Amino acid sequence: xxxxxxxxxxxxxxxxxxGVTGKVFLNARKGTITQxxxxxxxxxxxxxxxxxxxxxxxxxxxxxxxxxxxxxEIACPNGSIEIxxxxxxxxxxxxxxxxxxxxxxxxxxxxxxxxCIEACPTDAIVWAQNxxxxxxxxxxxxxxxxxxxxxxxxxxxx
Amino acid sequence: MDTTTVNSxxxxxxxxxxxxxxxxxxxxxxxxxLTIDGEIIKKVExxxxxxxxxxxxMCERDSYQQxxxxxxxxxxxxxxxxxEAVCLTVENALELEVPERVKVIRTIxxxxxxxxxxxxxxxxxxxxxxxxxxxxxxxxxREMVNDIFEExxxxxxxxxxxxxxxxxxxxxxxxxxxTKDFVAHxxxxxxxxxxxxxxxxxxxxxxxxxxxxxxxDAISFGAxxxxxxxxxxxxxxxxxxPYSALNKVTFNESLKTAGDSLARxxxxxxxxxxxxSIIEQLIDNIPEGDYKVTTKAVIKLPKGEYYQKxxxxxxxxxxxxxxxxxKNPYRLKFRSPGFSNISLLNHIAVGGKIGDxxxxxxxxxxxxxxxxx
Numbered sequence: 001x002x003x004x005x006x007x008x009x010x011x012x013x014x015x016x017x018x019g020v021t022g023k024v025f026l027n028a029r030k031g032t033i034t035q036x037x038x039x040x041x042x043x044x045x046x047x048x049x050x051x052x053x054x055x056x057x058x059x060x061x062x063x064x065x066x067x068x069x070x071x072x073e074i075a076c077p078n079g080s081i082e083i084x085x086x087x088x089x090x091x092x093x094x095x096x097x098x099x100x101x102x103x104x105x106x107x108x109x110x111x112x113x114x115x116c117i118e119a120c121p122t123d124a125i126v127w128a129q130n131x132x133x134x135x136x137x138x139x140x141x142x143x144x145x146x147x148x149x150x151x152x153x154x155x156x157x158x
Numbered sequence: 159m160d161t162t163t164v165n166s167x168x169x170x171x172x173x174x175x176x177x178x179x180x181x182x183x184x185x186x187x188x189x190x191x192l193t194i195d196g197e198i199i200k201k202v203e204x205x206x207x208x209x210x211x212x213x214x215x216m217c218e219r220d221s222y223q224q225x226x227x228x229x230x231x232x233x234x235x236x237x238x239x240x241x242e243a244v245c246l247t248v249e250n251a252l253e254l255e256v257p258e259r260v261k262v263i264r265t266i267x268x269x270x271x272x273x274x275x276x277x278x279x280x281x282x283x284x285x286x287x288x289x290x291x292x293x294x295x296x297x298x299x300r301e302m303v304n305d306i307f308e309e310x311x312x313x314x315x316x317x318x319x320x321x322x323x324x325x326x327x328x329x330x331x332x333x334x335x336x337t338k339d340f341v342a343h344x345x346x347x348x349x350x351x352x353x354x355x356x357x358x359x360x361x362x363x364x365x366x367x368x369x370x371x372x373x374x375d376a377i378s379f380g381a382x383x384x385x386x387x388x389x390x391x392x393x394x395x396x397x398x399x400p401y402s403a404l405n406k407v408t409f410n411e412s413l414k415t416a417g418d419s420l421a422r423x424x425x426x427x428x429x430x431x432x433x434x435s436i437i438e439q440l441i442d443n444i445p446e447g448d449y450k451v452t453t454k455a456v457i458k459l460p461k462g463e464y465y466q467k468x469x470x471x472x473x474x475x476x477x478x479x480x481x482x483x484x485k486n487p488y489r490l491k492f493r494s495p496g497f498s499n500i501s502l503l504n505h506i507a508v509g510g511k512i513g514d515x516x517x518x519x520x521x522x523x524x525x526x527x528x529x530x531x
Contacts, residue, residue: 009359010359013357013358013359014359016353016357017353017354017355017357017358019353020350020353020354021291021354024295033298033301033302046308047309047312047330049308049309049310049311049312049327049330050308050312075223077220077224077227077228111227111316112312112313112316112318113224113227113318114312114326115223115224115227115318118321118326127312
């Protein structure tokens, strides 16, 4: 007798499982969470806080907010940020002031830990919501974030 | 000339094979040295070190804020809980009281992490015993948790949301609603999990009475988490040494006494229910307040030794810091749950078949970067 009850129980448990998959199959359109990724590039929007890569926003006059205080460079755990800076004499006041020459960012080393952005006192660097960071050569991953000829915005001090 | 009989042609002989390091059932780069006789396992020897990144040594170089992001990369499925462990150690050493809001948010996100980790485990567990559908269902529900994390923390897996002294940012305005939606959604899904896999007759036959671990052995091997609790060893750190907001909530410790693979499976399913109930108790009562207390830019722990343990998704994670009063730890040791749990693999797999080894290894819920660090 237990032979037949085993068969009965086995088939019953299989049908219970198939009931679940059947229900999902029939409601396939409802509650879909998958995305048609390469096709939906235009409409795909990441969340505001998504950590894509570090960028330095510039305004219309090609000015940024980085004073070259190097707090981000110290905060970074793996040397993704290198700041090349110099002291430049301000012609109006005659005082020497730190000014960045190059803000080098190694995307290939970055672990997206967000410590640099927390450390920045002037909000000079922010997260961009890029999600396609692959390139053909490793050297493209080293980026200079400040644009050529760019200047420090007036009134920004750390 | 000898006359060989049929029987002596097929004589029993022990031989040795490698399983891994690149084997899908070892969930990462873990190499198992198997001594087998036919299909019966005589000895299992895990060979570690293929993904060793010397995280403990790197911690000696980093400041206490920087250590936190390295712990994401240990047990990446419970990264928030790992972060919390380091932050609690530093806060205890500095005798820093964090706001209630931080404690509650940390607990909620910690339990969400546990659910996401168990979802992934459930999917992979099914796949290891031959049920491919579970993989998609587990990942489907985990996706909702990942979206919550991405919106609030900025990353889906390696979140680095905790900092010593609080949280990196406040929670996103949508966080509470999304979490409530997830809890409501997931309550309808766990019964589906039970229907699909737990009650399945093939699954039951693969799990029941396989890989038995007694309570005495669980204690002597240092098992923790669902592996220990499946053998009736009450070892939930959340219950015995509550941290963050866990002393404010009521929940049951999931315990099973059978000690076989099915018991470990059922403990994890029960834990998902318990985590849901913890989230439900806290989500409506997030206190107002600051999301962090400002610490000094350079944190220096007072001279001494500090230990803090938390319940990660796989078991007890301990952080042991020796400080000499400088800005870096002199030595930092992680007591990872996976390392202790893998040590009993030989004990539970000997005498079984190779297929049973894969099944019992899946119930240990191995994450190899956690074992190797």
